[in-house]
Amino acid sequence: QRYSGNPLALQLVAQTVEEFYFGDGEAFLAAETFMFEDIRDVLARQIGRLTEPEQEILFWLAVARVPMAPYDLQARLIQKRSQREIVEALQALRRRSLLERTARGFVLQNVISEYLSERLIETICRELTPSTRGATEGRLTVTNRFALLDMGEQEYIRQSQRRLFLDPIGRY
Structure with missing residues (x-):
């Protein structure tokens, strides 16, 4: 819901969950990490x-x-x-x-x-x-x-x- 099904955002989130939260989606959600640098960079380039x-x-x-x-x-x-x-x-x-x-x-x-x-x-x-x-x-x-x-x-x-x-x- 946070990422509205945006494929690129979901891919970046999945990579982050796997790499930094060792696949623990609940830990990622508990950290309330909504917007992180990879997504910001991609959106900045796209909007620019x-x-x-x-x-x-x-x-x-x-x-x-x-x-x-x-x-x-x-x-x-x-x-x-x-x-x-x-x-x-x-x-x-x-x-x-x-x-x-x-x-x-x-x-x-x-x-x-x-x-x-x-x-x-x-x-x-x-x-x-x-x-x-x-x-x-x-x-x-x-x-x-x-x-x-x-x-x-x-x-x-x-x-x-x-x-x-x-x-x-x-x-x-």
């Missing part, structure tokens, strides 16, 4: 090759935490894009197995959502650091591209967004 619209869609899906239709995504994107561009980006992301389609829209696999959430938090914290703030001033940065708390969503989703994004950034 994406176009800007594809990356922006992935980050919005990570923040939203709910299925989103193309028109929902179009309304959220800072840089306005046509419906055709969004659909093409969604098709490309599906071909790469980075998102899934549900009856209500597109969602991320758990492992990808977790990775993107961590990356988003790290990037925002870096942008808020006084030593790097001047370098990003006046540009469209990650900090002002994504609304981390969606007031239009249900309370449980806002609570999740607060816990996953705002609390860690606040502790920074």
